[in-house]
Amino acid sequence: MAVDGSAVAAWGIAGLATAGVIARPFRLPEAIWAVAGGVLLVAFGLLPWVDALSGIGKGLNVYFFLAGMMLIAEVARQEGVFDWLAALAVAHARGSPQRLFALVYAVGTAVTVLLSNDATAVVLTPAVYAATRAAGAAPLPYLLVCAFIANAASFVLPISNPANLVVFAGRMPHLAAWLEQFGLPSVIAIAVTYGALRLMQRRALAAETIAVASSRPPLSHGGRLTLGGIGAVAVVLLCCSAFDVQLGLPTFVSGVATSAIVLALNRQSPWPVLKGVSWGVLPLVAGLFVLVEALDRTGVIAALSSLMHAEVARSGADAAWSAGLLVALASNLMNNLPAGLIAGSVVAADHLPSQITGAMLIGVDLGPNLSVTGSLATILWLVVLRREGLDVGTWRFLRLGAVVMPPALILAIMALGVL
Secondary structure: OOHEEEEEEEEHHHHHHHHHHHHHHHHHOOOHHHHHHHHHHOOOOOHHHHHHHHHHOOOOOHHHHHHHHHHHHHHHOOOOOOHHHHHHHHHOOOHHHHHHHHHHHHHHHHHHHHHHHHHHHHHHHHHHHHHHHHHHOHHHHHHHHHHHHHHHHOOOOOHEEEEEEEEHHHHOOOHHHHHHHHHHHHHHHHHHHHHHHHHHHHHHHOOOOOOOOOOOOOOHHHHHHHHHHHHHHHHHHHHHHOOOOOOOOHHHHHHHHHHHHHHOOOOOOOOOHHHHHHOOOHHHHHHHHHHHHHHHHHHHHHHHHHHHHHHHHOOOOHHHHHHHHHHHHHHHHHOHHHHHHHHHHHHHHOOHHHHHHHHHHHHHHHHHHHHOOOOOOHHHHHHHHHHHOOOOHHHHHHHHHHHHHHHHHHHHHHHHOOO
């Protein structure tokens, strides 16, 4: 691939914008850095505005998906569903920190599977913090559960992670094919992540003393409606996946309909819900689509496709391992959304065996459990912690992730049938 000055400049802007998303200099929102990168690429003539619009348009399915899921999650938050789930876990723990750890992990798994990993990071985390503090427990071991399960359970279903839509784009497997390919790897990822995390937190849990809840907390009428709506939305989306319907628009319509029904029955204004949604995620993702479009224009995607094609011709199994491990590493270096966009572009540019695309997806979804900057969900989790006066440093998370993530990643890829 020939390299000229414009290509180097485009790579530099894309790299700086991605670094801004991860590091958030001056505490500016992530979206500002992604959008600024896209604007600079167009302003300096490195990317025609038509191509920039084309890149934004490629993310339409993802925007609809995110908007619908964020609406449902915010209604659930305001109706106290997440507070109820966290308090219910404390009540069923019956004073045992180890049992509470397992219950929070189970709740986090369910939320991630049905509402996506961002919901676990953004709305379940503060509920777990409040519930564990009220029980007299040190919150951090249980908060770490929210971070790790948000990624470990994010490929159980296509709806469990927006990155799944990014990697497969318009080539999403049918639900039956998805479960056949990722069912066993996802179960292994969840189980191994739990075992490793539980092992690493054994001393902290052994030193814990938590109060025994006297009764189960009640769930409001609006909360019950919302919980039923979430179940209905999950059924709708699973049906869409089973019949090969793209998930974005159905998710958005389901999210709007569920929110409208709950708010109407409760006679509530929609404005608190709309204000509570993190709309900045949408321009962030749009900006990342533009950055990847610029990389595609400079020939990066074509070069990666050629390398992958050559690796497949040499050894399919080696290619799958290389793809999964390299994408996992790249997700921690540049965040898994841009890594997933690049992986998705490579998949779209060449017909690759299902084992390789599966390994890429696992790398995008599970790989970010290594570092605190690996996924958008983990970054959002860290922001929530800082609002509560807690801070998990980069090296502290890395030391934990270095133990928890690799065995789960390796065993999950092996479960794809890659030997």
